[in-house]
Every structure is written in structure tokens, then in C-alpha cells.
Amino acid sequence: MTDRAQSYEELKEAISEGYPRMSPQLQRIARFALEKPHDLALGTVATVAKATTVQPSSMIRFANALGFSGFSQMQQLFQGHLVERSASYRERIEQIRRGGKPGDARGAGVLHQFVGDAMHELTRLEENIRAADIKAAVKLLAGARQIHVLAQRRAFPVACYLAYALNQLELPVRLLDGLGGMLHEYSRGIGSGDVLLAASFRNYSPDVIATAGACSERGAKVIAITDSTLSPLKPAADVCFELGDDSSQPFRSLVGPLCFAQALVVSLGHRLAAVPAKSGNGRARRA
Structure with a gap:
């Protein structure tokens, strides 16, 4: 893979496209990158390698396979995505409104959503x-x-x-x-x-x-x-x-x-x- 992604969305597509041709080690990194982009944005080569149970050198190979010179260059796109997600409260509320059902944007619909999320969160907490x-x-x-x-x-x-x-x-x-x-x-x-x-x-x-x-x-x-x-x-x-x-x-x-x-x-x-x-x-x- 020679063309390097210029945005987080392009990088996601490149990872998804290249996934079938990757080794099992690189596939573990790919799943981690897609499922936990914030962790990859904030981690080091060593911490991400440990989280995906691969050698640190595999992190470099993963970045190279996507056209980057090294892990840090690839990580910059994840970090940019993290900054973009730090949206204002008004923007977050509008996101909920766009993604919800009619009538869910206020009142009981919002409460029901947050109660459900809280119950799921408490289950994870105990685990x-x-x-x-x-x-x-x-x-x-x-x-x-x-x-x-x-x-x-x-x-x-x-x-x-x-x-x-x-x-x-x-x-x-x-x-x-x-x-x-x-x-x-x-x-x-x-x-x-x-x-x-x-x-x-x-x-x-x-x-x-x-x-x-x-x-x-x-x-x-x-x-x-x-x-x-x-x-x-x-x-x-x-x-x-x-x-x-x-x-x-x-x-x-x-x-x-x-x-x-x-x-x-x-x-x-x-x-x-x-x-x-x-x-x-x-x-x-x-x-």
C-alpha cells in the first residue's frame, strides 16, 4: 500500500480495505485501531503493542503497510480525530437529535437513553x-x-x-x-x-x-x-x-x-x- 491516507476517515477505509491481506498480528492492531481510536491516539508504541499482544516492531510494520514512515506519523491522524471529537455541548446535542427517533430528542426519550447507558456502564464497572x-x-x-x-x-x-x-x-x-x-x-x-x-x-x-x-x-x-x-x-x-x-x-x-x-x-x-x-x-x- 503506497498511497498514504490524509484524514482519519481515509485511514479507516485503508485499514478496512487492507485488513484481509494483513498477518494475524497486524489484524489485531487493525481491530484495535478501529475499535479504540482514542487509545491509539494517546498511547505509545509500547502501550499499544502490549494492548494488542504484539511486538513493538509490529506497530511499525502496521504503519508502514499503510504508507506511513513510522507509528508517530500515523498516530497524528488519530490524534486529530480525538481533537475533532471534543465538540461543544450544543454540537453533541445536535448529534443526538440527528441520530435519534422522533420524540427522543427531549423529555422521557433522553432519560430512557441515559438510564440505559448508565446501567450498561455499571455492569462494565463491576467487571x-x-x-x-x-x-x-x-x-x-x-x-x-x-x-x-x-x-x-x-x-x-x-x-x-x-x-x-x-x-x-x-x-x-x-x-x-x-x-x-x-x-x-x-x-x-x-x-x-x-x-x-x-x-x-x-x-x-x-x-x-x-x-x-x-x-x-x-x-x-x-x-x-x-x-x-x-x-x-x-x-x-x-x-x-x-x-x-x-x-x-x-x-x-x-x-x-x-x-x-x-x-x-x-x-x-x-x-x-x-x-x-x-x-x-x-x-x-x-x-
């Missing part, structure tokens, strides 16, 4: 979370000198809830809201003995990713709540929860992340109730 990871995170939180909670953009409501709920357990918790552009200054004292509870989903916040990495380097434990094994938040995490995410939806739900946050808090409450500890004011922590 993706391991009890051992919850146990490990609870142990870190229960033993922390100070808990710091960080999220931005779409994930910020998750951080707000976690800060509120952990405070109700009478734990030493601080919400890193970055007010006044002071996130770096507020976070640079986080180190050994502290736990950073960070959440970030596509499109990932660079400030959250950078802060998590810096805190980890200073010896803090990091608990990550994210959406994919390819998340840039994962490398800094001591415990990483990959909740899953359907990037094909115009509006990505917070039902799963908030449900998980509640489960994490209640699990921690059970541990504190089983092993009572005194807070700074002398009262036993409430579960």
Missing part, C-alpha cells in the same frame, strides 16, 4: 474493578498521614465527593482545587506518608498527570481513578482503578466513577469501624 485493588487502596487511605484529592474538568465532581465523604469519616483530607492557579504550590509539600487520590479521564488533564508523577517521585502513594490501562495517569499509581469508558458516546457519564467513589468510601468506613482509631479531636472516627 473492571478487582476486590484486591479496593483492599489495597483502603489500606493506603487508612494509614495516610494526609489524604490529598485531585481532579479537574469532567472528573472534578468525583474529587469533590471524595473530599466531602472522607471528611465525614473524620480523616485528614484536603481537596486540591488549584484555586488561583496555585496547584503546584499547594502540592509540592506532598511526600512520604501522604496519599494522593487522583482522578482523570479522557481528555486527560496535564496538570493532574504531572502532579501525580511529581508526588510519586517525592515518595507519596498515588491512587488513580481513570478509564483505561493506557491512561497516562497509570505509571505514577501504586493502585490504579481502570473503570472503562465508552468514548463513542457524545456525553460520557459520571455514574460509574461516582458509584465507585462511594464504594471506596464505604469500604474504608468498614475498615475504620473494625479497627477504631482516634482523630485529632479525640473522638473515634465514624464509619
Whole structure:
């Protein structure tokens, strides 16, 4: 294949056309590229190779087979597609209106759609979370000198809830809201003995990713709540929860992340109730 695609749509067609002639390894990459274009846009050669169970050299051969000089050149088209999907709310709503049935664009039709999507999301959530990871995170939180909670953009409501709920357990918790552009200054004292509870989903916040990495380097434990094994938040995490995410939806739900946050808090409450500890004011922590 010599002609190189100039757009994401052309690239999709080229992959589909060339798929029957590809080796089994390249076909696995092709399926991944078509099914999870956002993961390919954000991943490295190594992470995408791992996700498709092929050697990194196969990634280069895949790009070459499509007429690109290397993986990065091909990835630029996927990244451009990712940027294009960051549409405004009005554009997303119009997309729903164009794709729905008459009468579904408002009222009960919208509610029915979102309830159905939420139920599917919760099913995936239960499949993706391991009890051992919850146990490990609870142990870190229960033993922390100070808990710091960080999220931005779409994930910020998750951080707000976690800060509120952990405070109700009478734990030493601080919400890193970055007010006044002071996130770096507020976070640079986080180190050994502290736990950073960070959440970030596509499109990932660079400030959250950078802060998590810096805190980890200073010896803090990091608990990550994210959406994919390819998340840039994962490398800094001591415990990483990959909740899953359907990037094909115009509006990505917070039902799963908030449900998980509640489960994490209640699990921690059970541990504190089983092993009572005194807070700074002398009262036993409430579960």
C-alpha cells in the first residue's frame, strides 16, 4: 500500500480495505485501531503493542503497510480525530437529535437513553474493578498521614465527593482545587506518608498527570481513578482503578466513577469501624 491516507476517515477505509491481506498480528492492531481510536491516539508504541499482544516492531510494520514512515506519523491522524471529537455541548446535542427517533430528542426519550447507558456502564464497572485493588487502596487511605484529592474538568465532581465523604469519616483530607492557579504550590509539600487520590479521564488533564508523577517521585502513594490501562495517569499509581469508558458516546457519564467513589468510601468506613482509631479531636472516627 503506497498511497498514504490524509484524514482519519481515509485511514479507516485503508485499514478496512487492507485488513484481509494483513498477518494475524497486524489484524489485531487493525481491530484495535478501529475499535479504540482514542487509545491509539494517546498511547505509545509500547502501550499499544502490549494492548494488542504484539511486538513493538509490529506497530511499525502496521504503519508502514499503510504508507506511513513510522507509528508517530500515523498516530497524528488519530490524534486529530480525538481533537475533532471534543465538540461543544450544543454540537453533541445536535448529534443526538440527528441520530435519534422522533420524540427522543427531549423529555422521557433522553432519560430512557441515559438510564440505559448508565446501567450498561455499571455492569462494565463491576467487571473492571478487582476486590484486591479496593483492599489495597483502603489500606493506603487508612494509614495516610494526609489524604490529598485531585481532579479537574469532567472528573472534578468525583474529587469533590471524595473530599466531602472522607471528611465525614473524620480523616485528614484536603481537596486540591488549584484555586488561583496555585496547584503546584499547594502540592509540592506532598511526600512520604501522604496519599494522593487522583482522578482523570479522557481528555486527560496535564496538570493532574504531572502532579501525580511529581508526588510519586517525592515518595507519596498515588491512587488513580481513570478509564483505561493506557491512561497516562497509570505509571505514577501504586493502585490504579481502570473503570472503562465508552468514548463513542457524545456525553460520557459520571455514574460509574461516582458509584465507585462511594464504594471506596464505604469500604474504608468498614475498615475504620473494625479497627477504631482516634482523630485529632479525640473522638473515634465514624464509619
